[in-house]
Amino acid sequence: MSTAAAPADRWVFHQGAFVRAGDVALGAGTQALHYGTGVFEGIRAYADTEGRDSLVFKAREHYERLHASCRLLRLDLPHTPDELVEITTELIRRNDLRGDAYIRPLVYKLSLEPGTPFGVRLRGVSTSVSILALPMGDYTRAEGIRCGISSWRRVPDTSLPARAKITGAYANNALAVDEATAAGYDDAIMLNQQGSVAEASTANVFVVRDGQVATPGADADILLGLTRTAVMRILAEEAGITVAERAVPRSELYTADEVFLTGTGCQIVPVVEIDGRPIGAGIPGPLTRQIREVYQQAVRGALPRYRDWNTPVGLASAAKPAAAAHA
Numbered sequence: 001m002s003t004a005a006a007p008a009d010r011w012v013f014h015q016g017a018f019v020r021a022g023d024v025a026l027g028a029g030t031q032a033l034h035y036g037t038g039v040f041e042g043i044r045a046y047a048d049t050e051g052r053d054s055l056v057f058k059a060r061e062h063y064e065r066l067h068a069s070c071r072l073l074r075l076d077l078p079h080t081p082d083e084l085v086e087i088t089t090e091l092i093r094r095n096d097l098r099g100d101a102y103i104r105p106l107v108y109k110l111s112l113e114p115g116t117p118f119g120v121r122l123r124g125v126s127t128s129v130s131i132l133a134l135p136m137g138d139y140t141r142a143e144g145i146r147c148g149i150s151s152w153r154r155v156p157d158t159s160l161p162a163r164a165k166i167t168g169a170y171a172n173n174a175l176a177v178d179e180a181t182a183a184g185y186d187d188a189i190m191l192n193q194q195g196s197v198a199e200a201s202t203a204n205v206f207v208v209r210d211g212q213v214a215t216p217g218a219d220a221d222i223l224l225g226l227t228r229t230a231v232m233r234i235l236a237e238e239a240g241i242t243v244a245e246r247a248v249p250r251s252e253l254y255t256a257d258e259v260f261l262t263g264t265g266c267q268i269v270p271v272v273e274i275d276g277r278p279i280g281a282g283i284p285g286p287l288t289r290q291i292r293e294v295y296q297q298a299v300r301g302a303l304p305r306y307r308d309w310n311t312p313v314g315l316a317s318a319a320k321p322a323a324a325a326h327a
């Protein structure tokens with residue numbers, strides 16, 4: 001069970017220091033609030049199978065992607081990926097997050113530097129970094145979800161690159177989710193400007209047919225998900241399947257044997273219905289179930305061959321804050 005503090009008492013990393021969430025104040029002039037000029041990551045940490053420590057999944061890769069997103073928006077991130085991993089494990093220890101947790105790093109344009117005129121711009125604006133960590137269990141629906149194809153197209157790379165996790169770009173995803181949930185679906189699958197499948201609101205899409213697996217490629221206006229890469233490795237190592245990265249037409253979804261989504265939040269979730277049509281038999285397929293099982297073990301450190309994905313937090317050796325206070 002988590003011993004997490006109330007939200008305002010939680011530790012956050014903010015502008016170079018660990019402070020209580022309730023003590024963080026951002027001004028109404030915060031540039032990223034006005035123009036969506038921030039970038040972020042979503043990272044999961046899992047209680048290990050022995051219940052002794054917590055393991056951050058693909059920590060370094062998330063921070064390398066964060067750095068890439070920062071370069072696009074000219075955000076000056078003052079910490080290296082390794083430093084950010086260390087800050088993250090320290091944050092989890094401080095919050096004593098012993099169960100599954102979610103980490104949200106955010107790098108954003110803060111305020112105009114002296115002499116910079118008011119307006120939309122990337123240069124002459126300071127950068128701020130905040131990292132939050134909160135308890136978050138597995139909300140994946142093993143029985144699968146129902147999706148609708150969105151009438152909102154995924155923003156093209158020529159307008160707002162989906163390969164970077166830019167805060168402002170998520171208004172596109174929010175429109176798609178809003179439309180899908182209003183229609184009674186669990187999530188939206190967005191097409192790109194070419195009419196091919198791009199991705200779900202916060203997850204990549206995989207399609208299985210006759211033992212072959214395909215997923216939209218890097219040129220399909222998608223975020224290159226870290227779970228996507230992990231799943232490609234699992235499919236290669238466990239099932240000898242090489243995933244084809246290629247354009248996936250909408251019709252291929254309707255006629256697939258299995259469709260599943262991958263993402264940090266949803267992890268691996270079967271899609272059992274799209275636009276009212278059952279996928280395969282309308283229940284999670286065997287390949288989806290197999291990789292879900294492997295993934296769930298791997299993220300908790302149970303499979304030595306995937307240990308390079310796990311960064312131990314060091315909770316076992318960390319003193320609990322309450323105990324320390326009375327020592």
Ligand SMILES: Cc1ncc(COP(=O)(O)O)c(C=O)c1O
Pocket residue numbers: 042173199200201202203204222223224225226227228262263264265
């Ligand atoms: C738009 C979008 N696509 C895909 C993903 C999946 O990426 P990852 O597996 O790195 O979490 C996410 C979540 O981060 C996302 O927001």
